[in-house]
Amino acid sequence: MAESSLTPKRRPRVQKSCTECQRRKQKCIIRNDGVPCANCSRRFPPVECTVLRVDAPDGENRAPKYEEQVVSLGVPVSIVSSAGGRHVNYVPAGTSVIRTRRVKPMAKVKARVIAWPDSTDGSTDDACDERTIIGRSSEQHSETLYLDGTGDPDAMVHIRPFGGILTESPLFPSIGMLMASTTQSLEKGVEVTRNSESLAIKARVLTGINEMLKGDFGSVAQEVIRSVINLCVMEWFWGADDSMWAHLRGMKHMINLRSGLRGIKDIVGESIIILTDYEISCCFETELYLQSNDPVLLEEIPIPTSWPDGFDCPLIRSNVSFDGVRAKLGLTEAGARILDDVRFLTTSITEADGGPASIRKIQSTASWIYSRLSNISGKEGGQGEKETEVADVADMASEAERIEEAVRLAGLIYSWSISSMAQISQFKDGKTLERAYKAMRAVNLTRWKDMPGIFLWIMLVAAPSTKQDTRGRFIRRKMAVAGLSIGFESFGVGISYLRAFWLVQRWIARQGKPAADSLT
Numbered sequence: 001m002a003e004s005s006l007t008p009k010r011r012p013r014v015q016k017s018c019t020e021c022q023r024r025k026q027k028c029i030i031r032n033d034g035v036p037c038a039n040c041s042r043r044f045p046p047v048e049c050t051v052l053r054v055d056a057p058d059g060e061n062r063a064p065k066y067e068e069q070v071v072s073l074g075v076p077v078s079i080v081s082s083a084g085g086r087h088v089n090y091v092p093a094g095t096s097v098i099r100t101r102r103v104k105p106m107a108k109v110k111a112r113v114i115a116w117p118d119s120t121d122g123s124t125d126d127a128c129d130e131r132t133i134i135g136r137s138s139e140q141h142s143e144t145l146y147l148d149g150t151g152d153p154d155a156m157v158h159i160r161p162f163g164g165i166l167t168e169s170p171l172f173p174s175i176g177m178l179m180a181s182t183t184q185s186l187e188k189g190v191e192v193t194r195n196s197e198s199l200a201i202k203a204r205v206l207t208g209i210n211e212m213l214k215g216d217f218g219s220v221a222q223e224v225i226r227s228v229i230n231l232c233v234m235e236w237f238w239g240a241d242d243s244m245w246a247h248l249r250g251m252k253h254m255i256n257l258r259s260g261l262r263g264i265k266d267i268v269g270e271s272i273i274i275l276t277d278y279e280i281s282c283c284f285e286t287e288l289y290l291q292s293n294d295p296v297l298l299e300e301i302p303i304p305t306s307w308p309d310g311f312d313c314p315l316i317r318s319n320v321s322f323d324g325v326r327a328k329l330g331l332t333e334a335g336a337r338i339l340d341d342v343r344f345l346t347t348s349i350t351e352a353d354g355g356p357a358s359i360r361k362i363q364s365t366a367s368w369i370y371s372r373l374s375n376i377s378g379k380e381g382g383q384g385e386k387e388t389e390v391a392d393v394a395d396m397a398s399e400a401e402r403i404e405e406a407v408r409l410a411g412l413i414y415s416w417s418i419s420s421m422a423q424i425s426q427f428k429d430g431k432t433l434e435r436a437y438k439a440m441r442a443v444n445l446t447r448w449k450d451m452p453g454i455f456l457w458i459m460l461v462a463a464p465s466t467k468q469d470t471r472g473r474f475i476r477r478k479m480a481v482a483g484l485s486i487g488f489e490s491f492g493v494g495i496s497y498l499r500a501f502w503l504v505q506r507w508i509a510r511q512g513k514p515a516a517d518s519l520t
Helices: 019-024 139-145 155-168 172-187 196-213 217-237 241-257 267-284 322-329 333-350 356-375 399-420 430-441 445-449 452-465 470-489 491-509
Strands: 066-082 085-101 112-115 132-135
Touching (some): 172 196, 172 217, 172 470, 217 267, 217 470, 241 267, 267 452, 267 470, 322 333, 333 356, 333 491, 356 399, 399 452, 399 491, 430 452, 445 452, 452 470, 470 491
Antiparallel strands (some): 066 085
């Protein structure tokens, strides 16, 4: 009797749907572990996709072991300093019990642990998860970190002095992930608006920013402003112009609350804001926005007379002509002459006195350059000014010839804009624009990386005619990368290039009247 009264064994039920699908009473299609189900991957705003499982009894096929954890979902609201360093205070928004898989320790041969020293005692305790970054040498890292997809996968090691800024901020890690997710989507040709991962991370970033703004703005101004300017750049990349301008208006309001850019007291953030302001203004052919009515605009930035090798650009004056460095840059003789002509034309505008005689002279020079570039053969040495059909980019044997063709077409559009006193966005010759894009893309990005100054000028010429499509986002992205990379190497050089191009645009918009902050 005792044996018959025992409770019969039951096979534990394995949950076959996530908690969110159960709540919505939907059929759940579970994918691989760690990947949201088919329903949750399409939800917006994104939700937590959690599958609760029960271990089978001994002797049967057991499911993977799970351990129970209580996860507190909260939003960071403040950063507190203490003797042991800085830490973040969270306001919990609720708790839930979930089961997470026990992950085996990663093999040392497959990963490298980079531990930044503690701010107080310099220790490198691997148990401190907040101070540890695990980086794997992989092709994916190279694709994400570099203009051309090649380089040192361990480049993140070089940011070690700034580790505290990145790891202690409640926003920057998410912003970094958003930038990586956005870049990967754009490089693969996937619309960001269709990427649930990017949208989920952006929602998390916006929530964090809004929560921080509920507190004392003075204590979080630097972090919030840095975060918003990064959002503006990313939205500019993927063509979300309406959202970008909305965030720029918010940025302008926050800058005014700090009594101007100098009031932010963040030289790195200020430099990024100034560079981005010039790049966006050049792209949309507008006046400066973030610097308008700001005292920083009245400060004189000295024009550099020297720069790193390969950074030569036809937008400011130089003691050395392009013909003199063409062997170092790998340019053809004709390509070097075109760049010298463009440099002469640009400096004639940025250093002009604004008189009627100078305007006529500049337009006459631009018309002559436009006529010559319209007839040039595109071959080595130019072969004079014959009216011959230019060879197709695909038929050009050497990369130097393809670079020359990209320079020629950029100079053609640039000189047309100046001679006709019309903005570049009004250039309507679709065949020339198509050919210019193909010529630029026919040159390997690694080659362009060796001459970022010339590449930046070509991208600045191409940007105003872009649309909100794959090609337009590519041009915007590479133009921003080129400008920022030059600016990080030398802020004076980068800002001088961008400002000179912007001054040419303003000279055209004002019909020959120099801008208030001309280079003279």
